[in-house]
Amino acid sequence: MLSFIAGLRGLPRTVWLIGLISLVNDSASEMLYPLLPLYLTSVLMAGPKVLGLIEGIAESTSSLLKLVSGVVVDRTKRSKPWIVIGYLMAGLARPLIAFVNSWGWLLLIRFSDRVGKGLRTSPRDALLAESVPRNKRGLVFGFHRSMDNAGAVIGPLMAALLLALHVPLRDIFFWAIIPAAITLALAISLKEPKQVIKIQEPGFQWSFDGMSPELKRYLFAAGLFALGNSSDMFLLLRARELGVPQAQIPLLWAAVSLITTLFGAPLSAISDQYGRKQFILVAWVGFVIFYLGMGIPGLPIYALYSLFVLYGLFKAATEGVEKAMVADLAPMGRTGAAFGWFNLITGVMVLPASLVFGEIYESIGPSYAFWFSGGCAICSIALLKIWVFRSNI
Template structure:
């Protein structure tokens, strides 16, 4: 029988892997657009590469989630995904053509898609010992440390060496550390399913009805959650704050993401899905503050935006793990990621169109769809 301390160690080790992976690919993505420009790519190509990467990524999650359940090769698929996800970025240091760089950037998104569903299944087993909310929350907090450290490291190397190649090359260090920790974790815990002494029982065929109802609520949230590039574009367009302050506002959001993931995770373990409802209502207020407020209110809005992201990256996934049978969890996470990503993409595109007409329309759209998710999620609680 696996102990709670072993389960906690497992969550921390997977969190360190994600920290290193995030440092690698977020560091690379922070300068990828500028690097493609240097290599001669047009703005249309940059947009196409970004869109194709996300589309392939979210679609592939459905496939790898299903395959991981069918083959039970959760570790193997996770390791393959992390390898592609992290090694593609340092290889950008060897590129001299935008076509090659574009292929590597798309490969990075594909690798992230390959490893996400099976990784979350592995994490869900250990989270039953330490608390699902806390387990996913701790993992997200460690993940966000890497998301902040990577771009800062790249910015420092770029300012020091004035070289994109060296900035990408330095990211080989966290990539190799992360892969090393992953292999050690796999060897130490070959069967994380042993952590889960109680499993969700399935009373019929297919995923339970409450999963699909919950997924509808999640899609409403994603549909109305404004992406940061649109917020940053608005600030740049209106001169709300200096351009150099925009990354600092984003850093505040990332810090709140990590803190919220830990706190909300603990509260979720004690009080259930009602904590997620509270987080949705609270974070919905970010839209009027960031789009219509003064600089101090916009900063507060970014803090609320970070709380929303922290909830989505921790307890939103913990709820999936709690309501889905063990042997179908990979497929459930794959479906979850696909629907969430498509809703986010469509909502972001529509908010971009609305922005050209009226900022107030964007705010109303964002708040309305996020709050519309509340009664849907409450109906899951009643079940």
């Protein structure tokens, strides 16, 4: 524990500042995120299919831009402009949700929000990876995800408070403008690191050429896993259907984020010493148990809450470690592209994942939708065990 605390204290200023930016930004994002399914169904009168369409298009677009921004950063060695523009777009988009009167406009605004995320994510991840040595990457990415999830605790608590005060859903979206302004100011204060390696590539490198076979296999398995990992909004929708009161939905999501916040950095730091492989395998098994359990008809409330605890631990054990794995396998000078491909492959699968999940959910039943996702995860675990991790990583 003492070494873990010492490691946190020794992190560079850039890592701490990016963590603070993510905390404030997610306070705004996650204040609204648990409310979108409620807003979509109760105000805009749309169902799970529309929810899947909106989230799939938004996240897939974001993923494509993550590749573009990652490749550009490898070439220009400048991360700050993309980070600032990305947070600016997201900050401007979210409060506009209060003005929409149809799900089409909500799709457009959600699309703009995710464009901002696509522009900033890979540059930010590359900057984090290059800020510390290899043996501290797990700690750095775990710390960043913990800060991000701390914002995801604050946001839903703010939403729950406003709902308890009977503030209309539309009005709550206006509150997102305050953390958006703070986030932008912090992003502007971010300093570009001094470059000690000169750019030697003649142009932008978009292909997999030069990427290690281990990275390619890992990306394939991660993509299959993502096919079963649809939008988290379906989890909140399912929780509401199983009997969780509307006012407690944000609290439930805040609890998941709190678990991820508390355990994300320590688990990721341990992976620096003992390897990333087992963390990912065990966490993906936890994901299977969670989704199979969520598909049980008439699931008792106490069991539902237990499963959401498990989901929080799953997120804590993977969010930082998976990115640290990508950084470990990335060729020198192409960290941005490696993160770009990882974010593209795992993110673009959200569109078919959400569309298929929404279709099964509405046409056949929620149980079969959750069991489909669990089946995809089982296949991914098999690939990790017998194909991806054939050598020690």
